[in-house]
Amino acid sequence: MGYDMREGTLVRWLKAEGTEVDIGDPVAEIETDKAVVEFESVAAGVLLRRLVSEGTTVPVGHPLAIVGSLDEEIPDIEDAPSPQENEFAIEEPPRTTSKAEEPVEELPSTIADDSETPAPQTSVRASPxxxxxxxxENIDLNQVSGTGPGNxxxxxxxxAYKDSHPPAPPAPTAGTLPSPETLSNEQAPSTPPKFGEKVLLSRMRQQIARVTVKSKQETPHFYVSSEIDMxxxxxxxxxxxxxxEGEGVRVTVNDLILKACIGALKKYPKFNAYFDEDGIRMNEEINIGIAIAEEEGLILPAVMNxxxxxxxxLARASKDLADRAQSGTLHPQEYTGGTFSTSNLGMFNVSSFAAIIHPPQSAVLAVGRVSKKPIVDNDEIKIAETLTATISVDHRVADGAEGAQFLVEVKRLLEHPSFLLI
Amino acid sequence: MTEITLRDAVSKGLREALDRDDSVFLMGEDIGAYAGAYVVTKGFFDEYGPERIRDTPISESGVVGAAIGAAMGGMRPIVEIMTVNFMLLAMDQIVNHAAKLRYMSNGQITIPMVIRTVTGGGASLGATHSQMFEGWFASVPGLKVVLPSDPYDALGLLRSCISDNNPVIFSEHALLYNITGDVPDEEYTIPLGKASVKREGADVTIIAYSRMVHVALEAAGALSTKGVSVEVVDLRTLRPLDVDTIIESVKKTGRAVVVEETWKTGGFAGEIVSTIQERSFDYLDGPVLRVGGIDVPTPYSEDLEAAVMPTPERIIDAIDNGFGL
Incomplete structure (x- = not known):
């Protein structure tokens, strides 16, 4: 399943117990972080038993079904995932907070949560x-600097932090102080800031948060930009x-950019590689990713090979990809198999931007709108249609000069577009 | 108060027992006419005679087996095994018989036996004569394991060992025989299973036993000049283990180092570390550290042997690296 996927929901079984399945047969629909995809059998035989009921969320790696021969004895496997197996599962955001359920508590639960206990401090290095x-002491450890070994x-x-940060004095109260008896729960907290409603994270939002943080933390990005005469x-x-006309296919500006990127990737295959701790893995096929904005968030499917x-x-394939993204019928490998990506915000009328690399890929090209601009050509001012492209590159894989060479190749192909046809 | 050596303290305890109780007798290799390999029983043979001071053949299993039989028959034998290294030959008698008979007979039989032995390295005696196996014995229910670090403790603990109705291993460190200390002239005993705080401190607890108590005290002295206040806990008995004293100290200081002369891997220090984190996790201000012997058969060469032993410097380094103190 997905590169960074940790759990999925089994939406629907497509095969009944007792039916024969072959390798590659779709047996169930699984909701990933991005879409509902068909899950294909990895074994041939009879579907002896389904281990997960529809609507259940299970961690990646959890057995879904037993496929075997009819006379086979089914091993005793528990149906429901136990919490121990679920070690990588994301904790679901609570649908209702316990605070909200306490009858005396009148405050919106979000305010109570924020003001009462510090956030979980698991990522901070601190002694027990x-x-x-x-x-x-209600101290946020993120604010404390460590002097022990390894900080x-x-x-x-x-x-020391406590001594240098005395707790805030109580809010001044005008007039007479109410006696403790009259200080009811409704009146007591008069000063907390007014937060709005907390919007719970969708699965896609969680996934985007995870992947982008991981990328920005682990991948040293550098950026190279160039203006291209289109x-x-x-x-x-x-x-x-x-x-x-009449063939039912149109070439978009983005298709030209994709085609130019593919040409540049053939010349500079490093940008089509994955970084591993022990080496740079060159990908044989070019699966070019296209960032597609959806209502819920962003997806990055790829045109395979x-x-x-x-x-x-290419124009036909990218159109097909966008259509199937819309209908939610992309194949899992199209989500996860990208080797290089492009992101185009031209339709939003932006001049340029930089994109975040999608791990384990090494680079992403971000392009802005095509617009008419005066340019200097042979010491003459001309009107040209230009766009600005910015490539984000994993510095572990390639250096600035190589990034520049790659981008210049994209520029050369687009400025001499007959290369895109031959 | 009288200042005596640890050797004299043990001798004194043995004489008292021989004088007071006719059922007490000593058995061991060369303890009689030769006065003992470490001269603890000097003069005993002439004073108490060959019936009560019995020289034995070189047969540790036979000696311990005979003592168990005597204990079953109502005697209170005190066996000397020349060094703990040779106790391996008596392992079956100690672990399978001495430690079990009381339980397997539903209390009908008791084994009021003390096995005295000499332990530890540091005297250039080579790989087979420089070991410490007390941690192994301490893992066996039914045995008690005692290791005094000074004359006062040696006498007070030996008295309790001899009056105990269970098999006890009493280990005297070869390099501690000549250390001196004040011992009260009046009668006193030290209960088994009670650790002793040998130095009070506020920043770090060092837990040690036998000779390592002195190494820990030396480290504590050096650290005090750096402004680090070290508490040193002397376990005195590995079984029963005084967990309460350890935990009380660690809760106070928030930092612990367990120092053990023998190999670090599988050592008794690991047992103590586990207990500390189980019982006082929320009080810890850093990892629970171990300083132990390096995992090699003890070298004969004096310099190399010194290099594998825990030293005050290694303890100070561990505290620096582990706690930044």
């Missing part, structure tokens, strides 16, 4: 006693589309 003390926060550090490419495109495609085939 420092954690305990911070909890008791571990010690008891002394928390004490005049020739735009005129070639309108001519091609005139000729293709796009290397040998003609411009027309």
């Amino acid at each position: 006693v420092a954690r305990k003390l911070a909890l008791e 571990r926060i010690t008891r002394g550090d928390v004490m 005049t020739a490419a735009m005129s070639l495109r309108s001519q091609i589309n005139k000729d293709l 796009s290397g040998p495609m003609s411009l027309k085939e």
Whole structure:
């Protein structure tokens, strides 16, 4: 399943117990972080038993069904995933907080949560006693600097922080103080800031959060930008589309960019590689990813094996990809198999931007709108159609000069678009 | 108060027992006419005679087996095994018989036996004569394991061992025989299973036993000049183990180092570390550290042997690296 997927929901079984299945037969529909996909059998035989009921969320790696021969004895496997097996599962955001269920508590639950206990401090390096003390004193360990080995926060550090940050004095109260008896729950907290409603994270939002944080933390990005003269490419495109009329396929600006990227990737295959700790894994096929904005968030499916495609085939494939993204019928490998990505915000009328690399890929090209601009050509000012492209590159894989060479190749192909056809 | 050596303290305890109780007798290799390999029983043979001070053949299993039989018959034998290294030959008698008979007979039989032995390295005696196996014995229910670090403890603990109705292993460190200390002239005993705080401190607890108590005290002295206040807990008995004293100290200091002379891997220090984290996790201000012997058969060469032993410097380094103190 997905590169960074940790759990999925079994939406629907497609095969009944007792039916024969072959390798590759769709047996169930699984909701991943991005879409509902068909899950194919990895074994041939009879579907002896379904281990997961419809609507159940299970961690990746959890057995879904037993496939075997009819006379086979079924081993005793528990149906429901036990919490121990679920070690990688994401904790579901609570649908209702316990605070909201307490009858006397009148405050919106989000305010109570934020003001009462510090956030979980698991990622901070602190000794057990420092954690305990911070909890008791309501100190956010993220604010405390550690002086122990490896910057571990010690008891002394928390004490020092506490001494230098005395708790805020109680809010001044006008007039007479109410006696404790009259201080009811409704009146008591008069000063907390007014937060709005908390929007729970969708699965896609969680996935985007996870992947982008991981990418920005682990992948050292650098960026190279260039302005590309699209005049020739735009005129070639309108001519091609005139000729293709009636064939049900149109070449978009993005298709030209994809085609140029594919050409550059063939010349500089490093940008089509995955970084591993022990080496750079070159991918044999070019699966070019296209960022597609959906209502819920962003997806990044890829046109598989796009290397040998003609411009027309590529245009057809990218259109098909977008259509199937819309209908939620993309194949899992199209989500996960991308080797290089492109992101185009031209339709939103932006001039340029930089994109975040999608691990384990090494680079992503971000392009803005095509617009008419005065340019200097042979010491003459001309009107040209230009766009600005910015490539984000994993510095572990390639250096600035190589990034520049790659981008210049994309630029060369687009400025001499006949290369895109031959 | 009288200042005596640890050797004299043990001798004194043995004489008292021989004088007071006719059922007490000593058995061991060369303890009689030769006065003992470490001269603890000097003069005993002439004073108490060959019936009560019995020289035995070189047969540790036979000696311990005979003592178990005597204990079953109502005697209170005190056996000397020349060094703990040779106790391996008596392992079956100690672990399968001495430790079990009381339980397997539903309390009908008791084994009031003390096995005295000499333990530890540091005297250039080579790989087979420089070991410490007390941690192994301490893992066996039914045995008690005692390791004094000074004359006062040696006498007070030996008295309790001899009056105990269970088999007890009493290990005297070869390098501690000549250390001196004050011992009260009046009668006193030290209960088994009670650790002793040998130095009070606020920042780090060092837990040790036998000779390592002195190494820990030396480290504590050096650290005090750096402004680090070290508490040293002397376990004195590995079984029963005084968990409460350990935990009380760690809760106070928040940091613990367990120092053990023998090999670090599989050592008794690991048992103590586990207990500390189980019982006082929320009080810890850093990892529970171990300083132990390096995992090699003890070298004969004096310099190499010194290099594998825990030293005050290694303890100080561990505290620096582990706690930044």
